[in-house]
Amino acid sequence: MKIAVMSCIHGNYAALDAVLLDIDQQKAEKIYCLGDLVGYGPHPNAVVEQIRSLDIPTVQGCWDEDIVEGLNACDCSYPSLLAEKRGKTAHEWTNKQVNPEVREYLAQLPHTYKEDNLCFVHGSPSSNHEYLLPEMDAFVALERVLSSDADVLFCGHTHVPYVRTLDSGQLQVKVNQPNQDEQATVSFNTPLKRIINVGSVGEPRHGRPNATYVVYDTEIDAVSLREVEYDYQKTCAAILDAGLPPIFAWRLARGLEFAEKADDPTHVCER
Amino acid sequence: MIIVIKKISMIIAVASPSGAGKTHWIHQQIAQTNESIGYFSPKTDFIPIDATYLQSEYPQLKIYQTGEEAALLAGSDQTITYIEIPWYLDLSGIEPLLTSLNSHRVAIISPDANNTEFTTWADEVVSGNQITKLTTSLQIHRGVLTGEILDFDSLATFWLEMTQGAYGEVVRAKGIFDLEDGQIYFGDFTANQPELEFKPLNLPRWLDGKPVRKSGFEIVGNNLKQAEIAQTVKDCCVPESAISYYQQQVKESLATEPEVELV
Numbered sequence: 001m002k003i004a005v006m007s008c009i010h011g012n013y014a015a016l017d018a019v020l021l022d023i024d025q026q027k028a029e030k031i032y033c034l035g036d037l038v039g040y041g042p043h044p045n046a047v048v049e050q051i052r053s054l055d056i057p058t059v060q061g062c063w064d065e066d067i068v069e070g071l072n073a074c075d076c077s078y079p080s081l082l083a084e085k086r087g088k089t090a091h092e093w094t095n096k097q098v099n100p101e102v103r104e105y106l107a108q109l110p111h112t113y114k115e116d117n118l119c120f121v122h123g124s125p126s127s128n129h130e131y132l133l134p135e136m137d138a139f140v141a142l143e144r145v146l147s148s149d150a151d152v153l154f155c156g157h158t159h160v161p162y163v164r165t166l167d168s169g170q171l172q173v174k175v176n177q178p179n180q181d182e183q184a185t186v187s188f189n190t191p192l193k194r195i196i197n198v199g200s201v202g203e204p205r206h207g208r209p210n211a212t213y214v215v216y217d218t219e220i221d222a223v224s225l226r227e228v229e230y231d232y233q234k235t236c237a238a239i240l241d242a243g244l245p246p247i248f249a250w251r252l253a254r255g256l257e258f259a260e261k262a263d264d265p266t267h268v269c270e271r
Numbered sequence: 272m273i274i275v276i277k278k279i280s281m282i283i284a285v286a287s288p289s290g291a292g293k294t295h296w297i298h299q300q301i302a303q304t305n306e307s308i309g310y311f312s313p314k315t316d317f318i319p320i321d322a323t324y325l326q327s328e329y330p331q332l333k334i335y336q337t338g339e340e341a342a343l344l345a346g347s348d349q350t351i352t353y354i355e356i357p358w359y360l361d362l363s364g365i366e367p368l369l370t371s372l373n374s375h376r377v378a379i380i381s382p383d384a385n386n387t388e389f390t391t392w393a394d395e396v397v398s399g400n401q402i403t404k405l406t407t408s409l410q411i412h413r414g415v416l417t418g419e420i421l422d423f424d425s426l427a428t429f430w431l432e433m434t435q436g437a438y439g440e441v442v443r444a445k446g447i448f449d450l451e452d453g454q455i456y457f458g459d460f461t462a463n464q465p466e467l468e469f470k471p472l473n474l475p476r477w478l479d480g481k482p483v484r485k486s487g488f489e490i491v492g493n494n495l496k497q498a499e500i501a502q503t504v505k506d507c508c509v510p511e512s513a514i515s516y517y518q519q520q521v522k523e524s525l526a527t528e529p530e531v532e533l534v
Contacts, residue, residue: 080424085506246499250437 002027005198006213007034007122007156008061009051011041011094012202012252014238015211016050018230019201026215026226034156034198035061035109035122038098040090040248041202042238048102060109061122062129062157067095068107086245093244112148118218119150123157132195134162142166145193152194152221154214161199161212161225167192196223202235208255281351282343282372284365286389287379289358289409289491290443290461291399294321296379297353301329309352311335311343313368314360318415318487320445321355324457327472344371359411362392400464402442409442412490412497414504418481420514421448425507426456427469434460438503439495446488451509451517453478455486478518481511 004023009016023031033056038044051058066072071091078084098106111128113120124130125148132144132155145153145166175184199212206212209232215224236249283300285293301308309332310325316337326332333349335342343352354374356365369376378393380386381402390396426448434441444460448469453476456469477484490500509517 080428080507081422081509082425082428082503082506247432247437247503250432254435 001029001218003030003032003216003218004028004213005032005034005120005154005196005216006201007198008036008159008200008203009033009041009047010036010039010063010200010202011044011047012211012235013041013043013046013050014232014234015202015228015230016047018228019211019213019226020050020054022226022228023213023215026224028215031056032113032120032154033058034120034154035059035128036063036156036200037061037106038067038094038102039063040094040244041235042242042244044094044098045102047202048098048105052105057113057115057120058109059113059120059122060106060111060128063091063094064106064109065128066091067098068103086247089245090248093242114148114150116218117151118154119145119148119152120154121148122155124155125153128157131158132197133158134160134164134197138166141195142193145195151191152196152216154196154198154216156198156200158197159200159203159205160197161206161214162195162197163223163225164195164197165192166194194221194223199225203252204255206255209253210255280349282354282369282374283351283377284354284356284369284372284374285377285379286356286362286392287358287399288381288386288389288402290402290464291379291381292461293355293379293399294324296377296397296399297355298325298328300351300353301325301332304351306350307331307333307348309333309335309343309349310355311339311352312355312357313337313365315357317485318413318447318489319485320447320457320487320489323447323455323474323485324472327455327457327474330473340368362388400461408493409491410439410493410495412495412500413487414446414490414501415485415487416448416504418483419449419486420482420509420517421450421504421507422509423450423452423456423469426450426458429503429507430458430460430469432503433490433500434466438490438500439492441490441492441495443491444488447472447486448488449477449482449484449486451514452476452521453518455482455484458488476521478522480514480518 006019033051035058037047037051078087112125122128124132124144141164172187177184196214198214201211201213204210204212211228211230213226215226232253236253239249240246285297287293310322312321314337322334326334376392376394377397378389379397379399380389381400382398434444442462446458448456450456454471455474457472458469459467
């Protein structure tokens, strides 16, 4: 079965519309969404309503959580004072725009969603604020997949798509017991695991404005990273019309993302 | 009979369109001599970006301020004094001073641009950076900072956005900024030239409250969004309430840094 997995729409309705059309053309039978439906972009309500109307299984992203619970992340969320200022401006604007039904929908979203040997999260199984970057330590990456009890872990949050295959995982654990001289040693091999980062629909950070998502074939374990062109100028115009900072439109048009990127990607937010 | 031989000092006036490379050329000249050197750039005292940069490279450099022209006229103690003429100054306006100083005139010109004004004016012409815009059509936006301390990552983001056109078309930008590590950083951008990274200047760290020294920036281009630039720079600043905390962290960090001995 072909499935489509997308993430990080960030209130960009034009990008979502284009991706849904592409998914239809790819003949994917089911769609999953990894959260961050809102934040920065000009159409938070329309995006949520579209996702709801299509009954797409969705997990909660960090921005969705912030809209529900308020901004209470520790300092990890922003790489600079400027990014923090912009993030807070976007949060305040979005918080005023979302209607009660949308807020209620975002509040009930789960942090993880599991189906057969597939697990869907926003950041990582540990936290929707954690970045699973492609270069992160292999042991930590493997631990994150194992903790999800799945073979394929789909994530977003970094806004840059990638596929990482973790094979030949050999783990050896030594346990020191009190009053025992000998260490208990356990060794085991892990089956092949995968992390698939699906990129971002509405706020790409790969240097082009195009939306990205993933098509995955569960029968043959094949991944296709999709990059979809759309009328990003329409979203840029809507950003300006909404009174959001013009720099958001400028950055969107260049595939530069808006702000959020932790200094320490393995840091888990202490909230 | 005692004969006193007074060393004759030379005044070299340097002019060019914006971004052609006046400061760079002066820097090169100073590097090639062991003589005592003076430097004067009229009408730039409010943000002495080039003077601060050159002073950090050459601590012995004597900097003349606006109002000290009389000292130059009386004959400076320096063997050579460079007068860097900002591109926005009218050459005819500064002519009386240059004439009275009997200065040697050097024009740094862009190879393809219309440089008639400069070539007519100069005694010596030097080829400089390629410039794509006519100086006469440009706007200039200056930001004078009064003790503000900026966050480095924020400044880097702003500088990237600004030089890539987020706040209007920029052909030239330069600035000196006090950052949270106590150092003053120099930023230098000329369109179509390899971009230089921010670098800390060889000047004392300021780690006791708001810096009491001049900093700021100068942006040259077209359709500059001055209000947005000002607001973004403001958003890059460390809150006053946090300055002491940052400076204490830096002091502790410096105190624990091992000394490196070169063998």
